Amino acid sequence: MxxxxxxxxxxxxxxxxxxxxxxxxxxNEDMSFLEALDHLNEQLVLQGEEVIAFEYDCREGICGxxxxxxxxxxxxxxxxITTCQxxxxxxxxxxxxxxxxxxxxxxxxxKDLVVDxxxxxxxxxxxxxxxxxxxxxxxxxxxxxxxEIADKAMDAAACIGCGACVAACKNASAMLFTSAxxxxxxxxxxxxxEAYSRTKDMVAxxxxxxxxxxxxxxxxxxxxxxxxxxxxxxxxxxxxxxxKLFG
Amino acid sequence: MLLDAKIPEGKLEDKWRNYQINxxxxxxxxxxxxxxxxxxxxxxxxxAAATLAELGxxxxxxxxxxxxxxxxxxxxxxxxNAAKNYQHDGDSVWRMFFDTLKGGDFRSREANTYRLAExxxxxxxxxxxxxxxxxxxxxxxxxxxxxxxxxxxxTFYARGQTGQQLLxxxxxxxxxxxxxxxxxxxxxxxxxxxxxxDGKAKGIIARNLVTGAIERYAADAIVLATGGYSRxxxxxxxxxxxxxxxxxxxxxxGALFAAPSFTQIHPTAxxxxxxxxxxxxxxxxxxxxxxxxxxxxxxxxxxKANDIPEEERDYYLERRYPSxxxxxxxxxxxxxxxxxxxxxxxxxxxxxAVYLDFKHAIERLGLETIQDRYGNLFSMYxxxxxxxxxxxxxxxxxxxxxxxxxxxVDYELMTTIPGLYxxxxxxxSDHGANRLGANSLLxxxxxxxxxxxxxxxxxxxxxxxxxxxxxxxxxxxEVEEEVKEYIERLLSINGTKTVDYFxxxxxxxxxxxxxxxxxxxxxxxxxxxxxxxKEDFWQEVRINGSASQMNPELEKALRLADFIELGILxxxxxxxxxxxxxxxxxxxxxxxxxEAVRKDADYAYVSAWEYHSEGFKLHKExxxxxxVKPTVRSYK
Ligand SMILES: Cc1cc2nc3c(=O)[nH]c(=O)nc-3n(C[C@H](O)[C@H](O)[C@H](O)COP(=O)(O)OP(=O)(O)OC[C@H]3O[C@@H](n4cnc5c(N)ncnc54)[C@H](O)[C@@H]3O)c2cc1C
Ligand code: FES
Numbered sequence: 089m090x091x092x093x094x095x096x097x098x099x100x101x102x103x104x105x106x107x108x109x110x111x112x113x114x115x116n117e118d119m120s121f122l123e124a125l126d127h128l129n130e131q132l133v134l135q136g137e138e139v140i141a142f143e144y145d146c147r148e149g150i151c152g153x154x155x156x157x158x159x160x161x162x163x164x165x166x167x168x169i170t171t172c173q174x175x176x177x178x179x180x181x182x183x184x185x186x187x188x189x190x191x192x193x194x195x196x197x198x199k200d201l202v203v204d205x206x207x208x209x210x211x212x213x214x215x216x217x218x219x220x221x222x223x224x225x226x227x228x229x230x231x232x233x234x235x236e237i238a239d240k241a242m243d244a245a246a247c248i249g250c251g252a253c254v255a256a257c258k259n260a261s262a263m264l265f266t267s268a269x270x271x272x273x274x275x276x277x278x279x280x281x282e283a284y285s286r287t288k289d290m291v292a293x294x295x296x297x298x299x300x301x302x303x304x305x306x307x308x309x310x311x312x313x314x315x316x317x318x319x320x321x322x323x324x325x326x327x328x329x330x331x332k333l334f335g
Numbered sequence: 336m337l338l339d340a341k342i343p344e345g346k347l348e349d350k351w352r353n354y355q356i357n358x359x360x361x362x363x364x365x366x367x368x369x370x371x372x373x374x375x376x377x378x379x380x381x382x383a384a385a386t387l388a389e390l391g392x393x394x395x396x397x398x399x400x401x402x403x404x405x406x407x408x409x410x411x412x413x414x415x416n417a418a419k420n421y422q423h424d425g426d427s428v429w430r431m432f433f434d435t436l437k438g439g440d441f442r443s444r445e446a447n448t449y450r451l452a453e454x455x456x457x458x459x460x461x462x463x464x465x466x467x468x469x470x471x472x473x474x475x476x477x478x479x480x481x482x483x484x485x486x487x488x489x490t491f492y493a494r495g496q497t498g499q500q501l502l503x504x505x506x507x508x509x510x511x512x513x514x515x516x517x518x519x520x521x522x523x524x525x526x527x528x529x530x531x532x533d534g535k536a537k538g539i540i541a542r543n544l545v546t547g548a549i550e551r552y553a554a555d556a557i558v559l560a561t562g563g564y565s566r567x568x569x570x571x572x573x574x575x576x577x578x579x580x581x582x583x584x585x586x587x588x589g590a591l592f593a594a595p596s597f598t599q600i601h602p603t604a605x606x607x608x609x610x611x612x613x614x615x616x617x618x619x620x621x622x623x624x625x626x627x628x629x630x631x632x633x634x635x636x637x638x639k640a641n642d643i644p645e646e647e648r649d650y651y652l653e654r655r656y657p658s659x660x661x662x663x664x665x666x667x668x669x670x671x672x673x674x675x676x677x678x679x680x681x682x683x684x685x686x687x688a689v690y691l692d693f694k695h696a697i698e699r700l701g702l703e704t705i706q707d708r709y710g711n712l713f714s715m716y717x718x719x720x721x722x723x724x725x726x727x728x729x730x731x732x733x734x735x736x737x738x739x740x741x742x743x744v745d746y747e748l749m750t751t752i753p754g755l756y757x758x759x760x761x762x763x764s765d766h767g768a769n770r771l772g773a774n775s776l777l778x779x780x781x782x783x784x785x786x787x788x789x790x791x792x793x794x795x796x797x798x799x800x801x802x803x804x805x806x807x808x809x810x811x812x813e814v815e816e817e818v819k820e821y822i823e824r825l826l827s828i829n830g831t832k833t834v835d836y837f838x839x840x841x842x843x844x845x846x847x848x849x850x851x852x853x854x855x856x857x858x859x860x861x862x863x864x865x866x867x868x869k870e871d872f873w874q875e876v877r878i879n880g881s882a883s884q885m886n887p888e889l890e891k892a893l894r895l896a897d898f899i900e901l902g903i904l905x906x907x908x909x910x911x912x913x914x915x916x917x918x919x920x921x922x923x924x925x926x927x928x929x930e931a932v933r934k935d936a937d938y939a940y941v942s943a944w945e946y947h948s949e950g951f952k953l954h955k956e957x958x959x960x961x962x963v964k965p966t967v968r969s970y971k
Contacts, residue, residue: 100884118608126613129888130833138880139888143401145574147614149715150499151405173718198545199885206522209402213514217507218466222386222784225457225464229421232475241468242494245503249404273466 089115089181093128095140096188101196101204107186117177121164122147122154124176125187142201147172149313152248155255156201157188162252162311170250170313190251192260194298205251207297208265214293215286216269218279231277238276245272246314253308253316259300264308266294267324268316274327284335287327338591338943338956341745342446347962348428351450354746355789359796366391369795370803372539372554373397374526374581377406378498378776379759380560381505382783388517390788392795395552396509396518397541399525399576399890404506407562407574408779411498412619412712413482414490415462415776417455422479426487428452433963434485435774438664439739439767440917440933441965442594442941444958446746447764451774454781459491461784465504469493480624480708481662482772490773495619495711501776505783524550525890526581527818529557529588529755532810535798536585536755540811540818544890547883549815551806555798556754556791559585560783563738563760565598567898567905568850569842571735572604572617578894579901582742582761590742590750591943591954593763595901596909597739597918599770600851602628602668604734605719606688610839615734616719618691619712620772623661623668625696625705626729628652630689634679640690640728651675659970666769666918667970669733673851674929676732688730697725733851737775739766739918740908743943743956747790748782751943754794758782763941768917822882825892830875834891837872841865841895841902849906854922858910862903869899904944907951914938917968935965 090113098105112128119127122144129139144154154171158164164174179185187201195203233241245268253264270287273279279286302321309318343354361369369392373384376398384396398406418431431452436443459477463469469491470478479488493500512518523544530538530553538553564579565571586592603622604615629648636643651671653660663671672689681687697705702725706713716724742750742757744764749756759779766774804810848861872895878888915924915931916938924932940955 116609116611119611120613123611123613126835127611130835133833133877133879133888134831136879138886141885141887145400145405145576146407146410147575148410148616149718150496151400151407151409151574153400153405169718173715175719177721202885205401209404209510209520209522212404212507213510217511218464219511220464221389222382222461222508222788223457225460228419228460228463228469229476231463233471234475235471235473238468238471241466242500245466245468245500246494246496248409248499249402272468276466276468278464279466 089117089176091115091179091182092184094184094186095200097140097200098197099199101198105197115176117175119176120147120172121158121174121176122172140201141199144172149173150248152250155190155250155252157190157255159186162255163313167310168313168315190255192254192299194260194262195251195254207299208249208251208262210297211262211266211290211293212269214289215282216273216290218273219282220278233277241272241275244268244275244316244320247316248314250313252311252313254299256307256311257300258305259303261302262294262297262299263302263321263324264312264316264318266290267320270324270327271320283327284331287324287331288335291328336751336945336954338743338954339745340444340956341747342444343746347445347449348453350446351453358790358793361792361796361799363391365799367393369393369798370395370554371556371558371791372552373558373560374539375406375560375562375759376403376506376509377408377560377562377759377779378502378505379779379783380406380558381502381509382780383558383560383758383787384518385505385508385512386784386788387791388512388515394512394518395521395554397521397524397526399523399544401522403509403520403522404503406502407577408502408776409499410574411776412495412617413621414480414492414497414773415501415780416482416489416773417459417491417777418452418489419456419459421477422488424487426489430487431455431489435765435771436767436963437968438771439769440968441767441935441939441960442916442958443765443767445960445962450786451765451778451781454785455777458777458780458784462501462504465508467493467500467504480621482620485771492621495709498776501780527893528584528814530810530814531588531752532804532808535753537804538806538811540814545885547881547886549819551811551815553804553806553811555803556756556795558756558758558787559742559761560758561761564898564901565735565738567841567902568735568845569838570607570612570615570846572601572615575614578897580894580897582757583897583901585742585750585752585755587946588752590752590755591945592740592904593743593941593943594740594908595944596849596905596912597768598735598850599665599737599739599918600669600733601736602665602672602733603691603731604736606683606685606730606732608685617734617736618716618729618731620665622691622709622712625700625708626661626691626693627695628661628689628691630675630680630682640682640692649680656970663970664769664771670851670920672733683730688732690728691731692728693724694728735846735850737770739763739768739770743941747793748787749790749794754798756787756791758787768919822889822893825876825896826878826882826889828874828876830877832875832877834876834878834888834895837868837876838895840868841899844868845902845905849909852920852922853909855910858906861906865899865902865906872896872899904951908942908944911953912938912942939965
């Protein structure tokens with residue numbers, strides 16, 4: 089299989105970037121998309137060119153590190169998967185495939201396809217936790233949590249923090265991410281006591297980081313590898329309102 | 336060198352308490368003057384860093400990923416064990432201790448293993464309090480399932496994303512302490528060497544992976560929490576960045592390396608499909624609770640799985656191990672699969688897989704139950720292979736998965752370098768020659784949250800009296816220079832082969848000769864082949880770009896250079912141990928039925944290796960079984 093990769097190259101966060109084309113041969117349909125990029129990089133090494141920097145770690149769709157924009161979509165042509173789960177069988181021989189980094193003011197490009205997503209960590213830092221010291225927990229079954237609630241918390245907690253929601257959103261909003269984090273903890277009895285302050289602080293940090301607002305277009309839900317529901321955003325908004333009124 | 340494991344006095348169930356009563360404490364006012372470096376932000380590292388900070392120490396934590404939340408712990412699917420006996424199926428701390436010791440084929444320490452089981456129950460309380468959404472019954476209590484190697488249900492889980500949920504809890508606790516300004520987090524920063532001053536660990540040299548800057552960090556104690564090194568095989572279930580560099584550099588600076596060749600091969604990964612493959616995907620072992628494993632009786636059977644009638648299928652695990660069947664421990668299940676594949680009964684395009692079949696389970700329990708239990712695994716399987724496993728059996732194959740070996744540590748989790756600790760998968764303790772499923776998240780978590788924060792005081796209390804060492808100390812300068820020269824040397828080779836080429840070569844040798852089964856001849860061949868690879872690497876590797884920028888090829892090359900050396904130690908260790916135990920199966924030591932033959936009289940010790948540039952020196956920590964009599968490990 090033979091394709092042309094059109095890839096964003098950028099030296100570092102200060103320099104200007106541009107697209108560069110690479111004709112790539114010797115691919116096969118069973119290769120994952122990242123393996124195809126590995127293959128291209130091996131060619132580049134031998135040709136004396138610097139490799140394309142891109143990110144990954146688990147290659148199992150769970151660490152959230154491998155996000156890139158492929159042909160105008162976060163994580164490529166399919167819904168609800170990560171880039172590492174995309175396979176070359178989704179492309180045709182001779183395709184020209186455009187690959188670029190996430191584009192958002194809050195995610196500056198560090199090099200080529202690598203962006204800085206530490207804004208997400210700073211949102212967590214403002215309350216994405218339950219304040220409990222090690223060694224102070226009551227017996228786990230002492231606080232029963234109905235299956236529906238546990239499942240609801242789990243649905244939100246499944247977020248892998250890849251940033252596809254931000255990349256897919258025309259406003260570069262981080263509302264899907266932030267709301268998933270807030271709703272996971274706010275749903276559980278252990279997380280309830282801090283629900284109001286958590287919501288206010290995390291939302292405030294989200295704005296400080298320069299993420300845009302949500303206009304309910306729904307692209308985030310479509311591209312989210314975990315299919316996190318956009319209804320999380322309305323729920324967060326309602327927590328936010330309650331926090332302002334009563335918190 | 337005398338290997339003192341510092342096992343406390345008393346009955347098994349009293350040892351940990353006795354230890355805590357007798358260990359030294361540090362005055363709270365003094366804690367903030369002491370600083371600790373934690374390298375790694377997985378379950379063990381994040382747990383340790385957060386808890387040490389809660390205790391009042393000044394902590395710095397490092398990871399190579401862009402965020403602490405991406406450490407490899409995030410990928411664990413199946414679950415975490417705890418002796419809660421919620422199911423009233425006869426579980427207890429003692430039974431869990433015994434299962435673990437037996438699972439490890441009596442090559443781990445009694446005291447450590449007991450403590451692991453003992454701390455498991457409060458750990459579940461702790462994670463629940465931190466917001467881990469474990470699976471629940473409708474009435475609100477926690478659910479359990481069983482895992483390979485045990486007959487009780489003691490595994491807690493959060494869908495197929497247990498590791499992710501536990502890590503998110505640990506990561507959020509870490510960020511809680513970052514907000515409190517008690518932890519400084521250094522992401523995208525890789526430890527490249529250890530600084531030892533007057534025989535004590537005092538700091539690290541690290542590379543900022545964005546700017547390429549080489550940086551020095553000093554501390555009163557160093558905790559390594561850098562995870563497993565099974566990427567030495569290249570193809571494994573581990574995340575691509577997993578490496579052995581930090582522990583290897585510590586080894587070269589004097590920390591003994593224990594049981595390096597004990598690698599767990601997991602029976603239920605997806606088979607390799609081509610040369611180009613960069614990693615193998617794990618299907619959770621929990622699938623073995625309901626799935627049945629088989630191959631066609633006739634090795635030339637080319638029919639589709641569903642067309643092969645019952646009587647022409649060989650359910651080989653049920654046949655060979657009737658009381659454990661498909662739940663036999665991982666080493667047994669992996670080896671049995673290899674045996675069938677080698678005998679020509681493998682299935683799939685490359686004939687390198689066996690079937691994992693849910694047909695009977697769906698008939699018995701209904702599709703909905705199976706969907707509820709394993710839905711995300713089935714959809715993952717479909718994404719990768721394009722096959723619907725509700726309709727036809729999955730194809731699975733063994734893959735390198737977990738390093739039982741690692742830095743030698745005593746009961747306090749301290750290595751042989753004073754002030755250097757190792758927690759989680761990068762130490763050797765607790766699992767012996769085989770790790771039972773769902774015991775590793777447990778070990779990483781209790782090491783980080785519960786054990787280390789109690790044992791490190793004992794050392795730091797005495798360090799209080801010696802003045803802190805700053806990173807201006809000449810020892811830092813010296814190590815930094817060495818690191819820089821090493822990098823320059825690598826970059827200047829400018830050869831004709833890629834880093835990945837060498838990794839594939841190393842992986843092939845290691846998988847062929849030092850994985851599921853080993854023999855003397857093969858290991859000797861492997862040793863000379865790896866020496867060749869090493870020589871070729873240092874003459875022919877090519878890395879473009881400079882050291883003063885983000886350079887992913889350089890990162891890979893640095894890790895691979897260490898893997899090559901580690902591979903030599905692994906083969907040396909496997910060759911020296913002339914017995915079969917757990918994951919270490921020496922073909923020369925087996926019964927006529929192909930079962931492992933352990934030799935307690937000669938090998939009931941932990942092999943701990945000391946580094947010398949011209950070879951490794953073996954030290955033995957003799958394992959004394961005071962409370963349990965080692966028996967032949969039978970799962971029949
Ligand atoms: C696919 C898979 C599934 C698994 N499923 C289960 C399961 O169901 N149940 C179970 O009990 N166990 C499971 N395990 C095993 C378990 O996940 C690991 O043993 C455990 O998570 C290891 O945790 P850790 O904290 O020791 O290391 P890790 O989570 O691997 O963390 C290592 C940390 O060290 C950092 N690091 C490494 N080197 C350096 C360096 N040089 N400089 C700076 N930082 C560095 C990394 O950035 C990372 O933060 C599974 C393993 C795999 C591979
Ligand atoms: S590499 Fe981890 S999600 Fe893709």
